[in-house]
Amino acid sequence: MNKAGKYGFAYSFLMPSFILTVVLGMYPIGWAMRYMFYDYKGYGKERFIGFDNFTQIMGDQQFWDSVVTTFIFAGGKVLLSLPLALILAVVLNRGLRGRHFLRAIYFMPTIISSAVMAVVFFAIFNSYNGILNQFLMKYQIIAKNIDWLGPDYALLTIILVAVWGAIGNYMLLFLAGLQNIPYDIYESSALDGANKIQQFWYITIPMLGPVLQIIIMLSIINALKGYESILVLTGGGPIGKTEVMYLYVYKLFFPVVGDSQAVQDIGYGSAVGFVTALIVGVITLAYFYTSKRVNKNF
Secondary structure, three states, X not given: OXXXXXXXHHHHHHHHHHHHHHHHHHHHHHHHHHHOOEEOOOOOOOEEOOOHHHHHXXXXXXXXXXXXXXXXXXXXXXXXXXXXXXXXXXXXXXXXXXXXXXXXXXXXXXXXXXXXXHHHHHHHHOOOOOHHHHHHHHOOOOOOOOOOOOOOOHHHHHHHHHHHXXXXXXXXXXXXXXXXXXXXXXXXXXXXXXXXXXXXXXXXHHHOHHHHXXXXXXXXXXXXXXXXXXXXXXXXXXXXXXXXXXXXXXXXXXXXXXXXXXXXXXXXXXXXXXXXXHHHHHHHHHHHHHHHHHHHHX
């Protein structure tokens, strides 16, 4: 086979993925970016309005409320899921009987559809006949049903659901990092009198540094972009308490979610989507820059 034929054969395998990326990824992004500068409701003829959509964003209190909610949701998810995933990885990295089965069990939520997962949790947290309330009432832990998806607890509930879905994925990444740490280091430290806590703090954490840096970045991005389970569980309600940035964008394109009062606005939705992506990008770059500075100093 000549050189051209060899490369042509290789490119033929790459072409389907490339075509799908262009058609389902790049083209929709380009299409949306075009409408950022138009007044377009999804029907009729679009009207060029320049930067009016971005001016509207500056005074859109609902959008900025969703930004604050996103930061609370993302912060809670990252701060809870990463330590739990690391603890699970450390425990399951030891020679426990059945550890492979346990790893599979904890990883299982990662491969379950977010919509299916949210439906199951809706049955658990339902205020009137949910499994959790029935259990707590049965053992007289609570005197009356708790509205887990109501204004007081909805944000906490969706954070816990998100943590449950994320732990397995990060646990697997931590396990990969832990298995690259030579066991001889632990044996040497044990001979010097280091206990398990000291080994974890002075050996495991520092040697997981590069892996931890990547995991934190991925967790931040995923937390800021997550909205699927919220869409099914609360639809952003009640009264916007759980509405995150990407859910707000979704409603502007597809305003048929729960008690949503949004009206379809493709032009404004495209502008909001661009600003939302910009916020996520700036936070990611800020973290990346900060982590590089920390690596240089240490």
